[in-house]
Amino acid sequence: MTASTIHRPAAAARSRLAAAGAIAVAGALLLSACGDQTKKSGGKEPGSAASAAPLFDKLPQAVKDAKVIKVGSDIAYPPVEFRKEGKVIGLDPDLADAMGKQLGVRFEFNNSTFDSLLAGLRSKRYDVAMSAMTDNKDRQNGVDPSTNKKVGEGVDFVDYFQAGVSIYTVKGKSEGIKGWPDLCGKKVVVQRGTVSDDLTKKQSEKCGDNKISIEAFEDDIQAQTRLRGGGADAGASDFPVAAYAVKTSGGGNDFELVGDQVQAAPYGIALPKEQTQLRDALKEALDAIIKNGEYQKILNKWGVADGALKEARVNGGS
Known part of the structure; x- marks a missing residue:
């Protein structure tokens, strides 16, 4: 849930941290959508x-x-x-x-x-x-x-x-993705309405006829599940969230970060x-x-x- 301007390093313009420390907290439960909880x-x-x-x-x-x-x-x-x-x-x-x-x-x-x-x-x-x-x-x-x-x-x-915002892939399957330009022609999962979503759309506009196929979900956990199951080539999310998923999902064996963070910006x-x-x-x-x-x-x-x-x-x- 971030802002946009590629350069960065942090995790979703909402996204930018240069380093994510170890977080020893167990996984998150997917919540239902409205404020009824x-x-x-x-x-x-x-x-x-x-x-x-x-x-x-x-x-x-x-x-x-x-x-x-x-x-x-x-x-x-x-x-x-x-x-x-x-x-x-x-x-x-x-x-x-x-x-x-x-x-x-x-x-x-x-x-x-x-x-x-x-x-x-x-x-x-x-x-x-x-x-x-x-x-x-x-x-x-x-x-x-x-x-x-x-x-x-x-x-x-x-x-x-x-x-800032980061890209992550299934571990060992980065498929040559090293940065945002490499997402052209790939399928990318994001959370709908976030800066990661905005950045991916803007990158796709730069891809000419080789557009990015973007699949947007209500929350980031659904996007991670889709990527983990082989339904996409990469995911984009705020750096703290991407780094946490890399650290914890499958005991650290599911995902890896690729490239640098971009679009550093404040959470408010x-x-x-x-x-x-x-x-x-x-x-x-x-x-x-x-x-x-x-x-x-x-x-x-x-x-x-x-x-x-x-x-x-x-x-x-x-």
């Missing part, structure tokens, strides 16, 4: 202690009253967010828990498909979307990258991580443009956990320390 991110209910949190007074009154921030997320994207033994875990839930302690509220993760998250924000189904979503100008401005037409009001982002927490007070409170909370060291501990835990930011940013994507 609401889960807490693992934090404790703040209750009466909420007002004692250092940044509680920074929140909008409606959030103070609810003591909950409703999060739209595609909870099938390990190691960023996924489910294990019925619990939502990963990089995003851990960061949300840490920010929640600063704000005195609980972040409640609700499952949905990635390509429906911004619509969920517009309909006020969620307060924010946090799902390895790449911050880029198209999303800020509400523009569909495939048509360059405005389709919505756009969103603001609080940037919390850096990543998305929220409606009118929610400036909530946006600024989230930024302060993120800066607080960066400063107190909790942020780095969480990135180290998930093996993605190379994607760290030194400070929170608003709309830092290009």
Whole structure:
């Protein structure tokens, strides 16, 4: 779920990390598509202690009253967010828990498909979307990258991580694929609506008559399953996700990374443009956990320390 500009190295413009550390967490369960499976991110209910949190007074009154921030997320994207033994875990839930302690509220993760998250924000189904979503100008401005037409009001982002997009293949079957130009004439699996999807389409346009055959799925786990079963030549995904699949799928025997990451860009927490007070409170909370060291501990835990930011940013994507 990233942004585009080939060059990069990181994992989906949502995708860029130069190195993925070992992540010792077992596989992810595929979730059903709509927000009917609401889960807490693992934090404790703040209750009466909420007002004692250092940044509680920074929140909008409606959030103070609810003591909950409703999060739209595609909870099938390990190691960023996924489910294990019925619990939502990963990089995003851990960061949300840490920010929640600063704000005195609980972040409640609700499952949905990635390509429906911004619509969920517009309909006020969620307060924010946090799902390895790449911050880029198209999303800020509400523009569909495939048509360059405005389709919505756009969103603001609080940037919390850096990543790029990577290509991966079945282990030992790279078929001469060493970079994006080598995908011409190949079949590639992606997650629908992500920067990986956008990048693959743009590469196909450069292939002349030898177009890329693109198969897009609701989530990345389905794409991995298709590739593992021999239904495609390669997959494209955010680097942290591709690296995690290479590390864990089949005990590390299913996939391999090929080529360099491209299109490095920030992941951002998305929220409606009118929610400036909530946006600024989230930024302060993120800066607080960066400063107190909790942020780095969480990135180290998930093996993605190379994607760290030194400070929170608003709309830092290009």
